[in-house]
Amino acid sequence: MTGLLGGVVASTTGGAADALLAGAFLSLALVLGVFQLLEARRTRDASATGVIAGLLAFALGAYAARGSLLVAVGGAVAATALLAFKRPLHAWVRALSxxxxxxxxxxxxxxxxxxxxxxxxxxxxxxxxxxxxxxxxxxxxxxxxxxxxxxxxxxxxxxxxxxxxxxxxxxxxxxxxxxxxxxxxxxxxxxxxxxxxxxxxxxxxxxxxxxxxxxxxxxxxxxxxxxxxxxxxxxxxxxxxxxxxxxxxxxxxxxxxxxxxxxxxxxxxxxxxxxxxxxxxxxxxxxxxxxxxxxxxxxxxxxxxxxxxxxxxxxxxxxxxxxxxxxxxxxxxxxxxxxxxxxxxxxxxxxxxxxxxxxxxxxxxxxxxxxxxxx
Structure with missing residues (x-):
């Protein structure tokens, strides 16, 4: 849904299209940040992964509309793979000297x-x-x-x-x-x-x-x-x-x-x-x-x-x-x-x-x- 939102906003035309895209991105960042803060207080587990994933989905959706669809799809696949292997990657990073x-x-x-x-x-x-x-x-x-x-x-x-x-x-x-x-x-x-x-x-x-x-x-x-x-x-x-x-x-x-x-x-x-x-x-x-x-x-x-x-x-x-x-x-x-x-x-x-x-x-x-x- 977030990626679709980015694609829709990026598809708008007119002189204010860039300003609208930037405003939508900043608004999304604010909303996701507030929700993540409330969740962190409730669970006592702070993590920025959800916020970053949401913003990345929005950006990839926008890039699919304005830039290269192939690159956007590749980025989405790579991001999904990283999220799927989040725990093993965290364990591996902690084990690094x-x-x-x-x-x-x-x-x-x-x-x-x-x-x-x-x-x-x-x-x-x-x-x-x-x-x-x-x-x-x-x-x-x-x-x-x-x-x-x-x-x-x-x-x-x-x-x-x-x-x-x-x-x-x-x-x-x-x-x-x-x-x-x-x-x-x-x-x-x-x-x-x-x-x-x-x-x-x-x-x-x-x-x-x-x-x-x-x-x-x-x-x-x-x-x-x-x-x-x-x-x-x-x-x-x-x-x-x-x-x-x-x-x-x-x-x-x-x-x-x-x-x-x-x-x-x-x-x-x-x-x-x-x-x-x-x-x-x-x-x-x-x-x-x-x-x-x-x-x-x-x-x-x-x-x-x-x-x-x-x-x-x-x-x-x-x-x-x-x-x-x-x-x-x-x-x-x-x-x-x-x-x-x-x-x-x-x-x-x-x-x-x-x-x-x-x-x-x-x-x-x-x-x-x-x-x-x-x-």
């Missing part, structure tokens, strides 16, 4: 405030650096990391190794590998299980790379699916096999403690890293062709796969042949996978390193075979 709320606000600022005002054009001589595209990629990574953190927070990652490994694959499989390797020193009986968790995390990393590529360049992601699928399948299967061999009597332990992934400084550093890799990729591809990009992929993959993946996805099919782009990302993932085996050996010891290294080499070999057959 200040650090988590701050991280969510940072993500919203990155997306809703900074992104729209950035120029959507390149400004360098090599036509490689587009501020809006670079920031969009940084927002994408921050969003993926925050979703991984939220999944662990809601489901309780401290309850088991498998969930910690899966969450680590979403956030940082390298950090997970390092954390697990450190635990091997104090829990040598769990060496096999911890290696399995690290491998599962690495397998999920390969799938994450595929998702990131698909978000930027879908045709490229379809070609990349073959080697990334090989990485994920071999690493995941090896990890699952090792986890089934958990020593008898060993109790599951909390393997990793995820910190809040969203800090503004980290987001800015990542945006800068993406910009550098995109610039180097464009310069090297022009100077040395695909060979320059391959060297960059192998080196950058040791530290970070996501930035290289996003940068190459931007270049694939335009400044870089699709087959060369697939090989570059595969090199980065292979470099990252083997570097984690080295971390496992150095930090976790010889046995842990051998378990990780054997499975990692098998995954790299499987992906290489796929590339030879497909390219």
């Amino acid at each position: 200040w650090a988590e709320l701050r991280a969510l606000l940072v993500l919203l600022v990155m997306t809703a405030l900074i992104l729209p005002v950035l120029p959507d054009r390149t400004f360098d001589p090599w036509q490689a650096l587009n501020p809006r595209r670079i920031w969009l990629l940084a927002v994408l990574i921050a969003g993926v990391s925050f979703l991984g953190y939220a999944a662990v927070r809601i489901a309780g990652a401290r309850g088991g190794l498998l969930l910690s490994a899966l969450a680590g694959g979403l956030a940082s499989s390298t950090a997970t590998t390092l954390s697990f390797a450190r635990l091997v020193r104090s829990n040598p009986a769990l060496c096999t299980w911890l290696a399995g968790g690290s491998l599962i995390s690495s397998g999920l990393m390969a799938l994450r790379v595929l998702v990131l590529a698909g978000a930027i360049n879908r045709p490229f992601a379809l070609a990349l699916a073959w080697p990334m699928g090989a990485f994920a399948l071999v690493l995941g299967a090896a990890g699952a096999l090792l986890m089934t061999r958990r020593p008898a009597g060993a109790e599951p332990q909390t393997i990793t403690t995820l910190t809040n992934p969203l800090e503004l400084a980290s987001a800015l550093k990542f945006a800068g890293l993406i910009a550098v890799i995109m610039l180097l990729g464009k310069v090297l591809s022009r100077a040395f062709g695909a060979m320059g990009v391959y060297g960059l992929a192998a080196l950058s993959g040791v530290a970070d796969v996501d930035a290289l993946t996003l940068s190459v996805s931007e270049l694939a099919g335009r400044d870089l042949a699709a087959s060369a782009a697939v090989l570059a990302v595969s090199l980065a993932v292979a470099s990252n996978t083997l570097s984690k085996a080295v971390i496992a050996a150095v930090v976790g010891g010889r046995k842990h390193g051998l378990l990780m290294g054997g499975a990692s080499l098998a995954a790299v070999a499987a992906a290489a075979l796929i590339l030879v057959l497909r390219i």
